[in-house]
Amino acid sequence: MTKRMLIMLGGVLALVVLLAGGFFLHIQKLIASSPKPGPQTVSTTKAQKLEWQPQLNSVGSLSAVHGVDISSEVAGQVRSLHFKSGQDVKAGDVLVQLNADADQAQLRSLEAAAELSATTLKRDRAQLAVQGVSQAQVDADEADLKSKKALVAQQAAQVAKKTIRAPFSGRVGISPVNPGQYLNPGDKIVTLQTIDPIYVDFNLPQRQIGQIRAGQPVSIKSDAFGQELFHGKINAINPKIDPATRNVQVQATIANPKGKLIPGMFANTSIAVGSKQPHLTLPQTAITYNPYGSTVFIVKQGKNGLEAQQAFVSTGDARGDQVAVLSGVKEGDEVVTTGQLKLKTGTPIAVNNSVQPANSPNPTPQEQ
Structure with missing residues (x-):
């Protein structure tokens, strides 16, 4: 019985070996016949x-060479506006005329008083020559004339403040002021910006400070104008390093004859250093x-x-x-x-x- 079982087990084992060998040969044939991956x-x-060209690059901000919000020093009603929003103006141009009728009337009254004081002084000087009045009277007349002239000058300055002029040449912005409107001292009338040339302010790491100097060429690009380059020169380097960032502030002046660049824009700056x-x-x-x-x-x-x-x-x-x-x-x-x-x-x-x-x-x- 034991011998028969051994024979049966041997037969089963031989059958398993044959099946495994056949399966292995089949797998090898499939692998050999499978297409190889191409290049x-x-x-x-x-x-x-x-x-x-070695370059130092940074992102800067544009600012006006001169920029101010025009306002009135005195109160008054707007009589007329002498500019249009977005207009280029020159230094000294009249921008706003306030109503100055009462101030001019007061000025004429003070001028008349000053003329009377001058006449009185002239007459008393003639009387002094013949000893008709004392020297003290002439001295008092001279002091009174000086006081009246000072009042005239003060009132003339007050009248002049009612005519608001451009302090420098530039471009005015959009104004919210209309004729007939009442202005208080300090009320904003319009912004005035000088944009040709224009400043670009940017920062560089302190390790690069030895590579820059005043007068060095600078070029900038703005995403508003694609790859168009605007050229200028460094005009100032801050003499102090920012202790928080260890950066130095640099300012360059950029030519802007067409007025494309305006204050507040950011720009990518490049400074060429050394040779190629x-x-x-x-x-x-x-x-x-x-x-x-x-x-x-x-x-x-x-x-x-x-x-x-x-x-x-x-x-x-x-x-x-x-x-x-x-x-x-x-x-x-x-x-x-x-x-x-x-x-x-x-x-x-x-x-x-x-x-x-x-x-x-x-x-x-x-x-x-």
């Missing part, structure tokens, strides 16, 4: 050296940034055609769509610019450069 299609570019430097550059799309380091895929010739080889790189400054590569790539190396996600070292590749990623140091954004 991955990528776009590439060659690493090349370009000359970049050669940099090995790649499109930013060629760089894969990882927590363990930045990598690129370099195209190499393999046994069966082109293959991808991963390499670690160190990157430097960026200019638009380009980035400087400090190490890991040599000039002339062909580097993958798109399609990196499906690659690893040794992956066969096919190059198709019919479509290339952006690679401009000064890109121009396009609205779709």
Whole structure:
């Protein structure tokens, strides 16, 4: 009985071995007959050296060379306005005329009193020559004339305040004041801004203060005018570093003949420093940034055609769509610019450069 069981177990075991062997051969046949993955299609570019102008960049704010809110020193009713909102005016131009009838009448009364005092002084001086009056009387007449003239000058200044003039040349804003309106002292009439030239104020880290000086050229761009550049020069560097941020404030004067730039706008500022430097550059799309380091895929010739080889790189400054590569790539190396996600070292590749990623140091954004 025991012998029969052993024979049966041996037969079962042999059957299992045969079935397993047959299944293994079948799997191998399926694997051998399955289609092999083809090369991955990528776009590439060659690493090349370009000359970049070293720059200090910052974001600044525009402010007027002269800017003030025009207001009245005295109370009065607006008789007439002599400007239109948004108009350019010159220094001394009349902006607002307040009603000054009562003040002018008072001025004429004081002028008449001063004339009478002058006449009295003249007559008493003639009397003094023949000893008709005392010297004390003439002295009193002279003092009275000086007092009357001072009152005239005071009233004339009061009348002049009723005519509000532009303190400097510039452009007026939008005024809420209308003829017939009563103004109190200090009420805002209109803003006046000198915008040609215009100031741009920005900050730079203290480590860069040795690279800037007064008179150094500055260029700015505003998102309101795309890539248009506005040029000027540094006119002042703050002699004190901000202890909270360790930044230094810099002010530059920018030519603005067309009045495009207005106070309150922000602008991207650039200061060219030093001479141009050669940099090995790649499109930013060629760089894969990882927590363990930045990598690129370099195209190499393999046994069966082109293959991808991963390499670690160190990157430097960026200019638009380009980035400087400090190490890991040599000039002339062909580097993958798109399609990196499906690659690893040794992956066969096919190059198709019919479509290339952006690679401009000064890109121009396009609205779709």
